[in-house]
Amino acid sequence: MASQAQRFKYVNRGLSYNLQRWMYYKSFFPSLGLWRDDMRRETPILKEALKRISRQDLEARNFRIARATVLYNAKIELPREQWTELDDDKLYLTPHVEAIKKELKERKDFEKSK
């Protein structure tokens, strides 16, 4: 694949960061322009989290997913300049998902302890 033909560039920011970056570009989704939180499965918890993020984030996420679908169906990738970089990839859904999980767990523990 085109991504694997390039040489990996070691950035001067520590070993764990470079390891993370190497694994990131080994996965396929940055070449389609997706972020990590776009790859989450659709569960009820995710649906509740989607109600809590801002409108900008939601619309950007929808655009990215739609673009990635089109690219995947046509069996092409984005050019290398437009791949998502690790620094640009923000985890916008994870805090909300964790908070929702905590709330559900609290309720469940209360029901169990009754």
Added chain:
Amino acid sequence: MALNLSRSALRRLRGRHYGTLAPVTRTEDMKVLTLGNKVKVVALDNINTSSSIGQVSFYIKAGSRYETPYQQGVTHYLRATALNHAGPFSGFKLTKSIDLAGGNLSVQTTREHTIYTVEGPVYEMADFTKYLGAILTKPKYDTWYRESCEWRVIEDLAKYKVNNDQVAFEELHRAAYRYNLGNSVYCPESMVGSVNSAMLTYFLVDHFRGEDITVVGSGIEQGELEKFVEPLETLDEVYEEIMDLLEDPRGRTSFDYSGSEYAIAVPEREEVDIVDMEDIFKIPHLPAKYYGGELRIKNTSPDATFIFAKQGVSYNNERDLLASGILQMILGTGISMKYGSGGGSHKLSSAVCQATDRKCSATGININYSDSGLFGYAVRGTGYEMRAAVEAANKVFKETLSDIKSSDIEAAKNKLKSAYGYYAENDANLMYEIGTKGRALDLNALFQSIDQISQQDVAKFADKVKASPSTASSAGNIMNTPVLQELE
């Protein structure tokens, strides 16, 4: 000293008040301590030391008079969102833990204060005060927590609109004082969906400061109360999340809905011609100014309420306050015998009952705030009889203001003393007095001052009342209720 009409206005907000079981000391044993975070703490020692229910109340000078004109309805939303996700505790945990421990948390709002009360068994007061502290200092007003509380606001408003007395009472204040004290305790209809978290947080930062908070506890010792309240860090000191909001002035006015919520471009503030924003922020801190006017609200109930008021006196001015109380008792405060009719010795009531064959009733009202007040009468009854009732009541009002007999004054003094006595029986009222006015209600001194009021004092106060502009408000089936100008 509030009459039944305005007392119901106090009690309309949530709060099943179970109160304390043991009586509370009434006077001097109370020490007011100011802590490092400028919060004033008062602990009342119970006479009956084996009481098992304690109560801690936070009285905060953040009533609806402190809402700026763009921020109206904030206090109602504060009441509705009180039990929703505060600090490290989620709303679920708060309600369940307080409930299971046998406690009771309530929020009330008056025009001048917001009151958070938590009651419960004495050994649980530590935890309860911790929860209350979290609600006051670390609330979270994200959209999803707030929107799940909106049903409370809508329910309150639905109950309020049907109640003519409350509608007339709120509109009376709006007509009398347009800005500060005119703000209703209820959220206006236009603001029901649009109170957002920026407004709420800014209201808290501006008005829930240390010096605005007084904590009154009963059933709990002074040292313990201090221990729980001392570590509270009020919002204006420690709320890091909104520090960047504070640097952005547009966040405070909340005219600009930032790009993440709305896709349409909002013009920059410099491009739009707006009135000087700074004036709007000063309005809550100005003293209340009495304007006068009339407001009428029609709805489809068969009854109507009409309230007429002139400028009264504040509760800080003790001589005039007692003179106004005496005058109110001369006018009459409704019917004092259960199932009675006709009003007896109450002038207003008997005149109105005679004029309308007992279909309407009237009472004198005397409302006092910290820097202003209202004095007048209220008439309520079936819609068709209102004209006769209001004209009779107005006649009695004018006659009483111009001609005060000393026999009336003696009877009124006794009635006033007994009214204060009934008021002081309720422990909730005593704590309210300490929390809002800073000093305890001393019945003996009060009775002595009442005895010293002379006819000249009352006559002077009546002249002041006569000379002020009038305010009127009516609500309900007002088709036959006279307009204010017809009564002058």
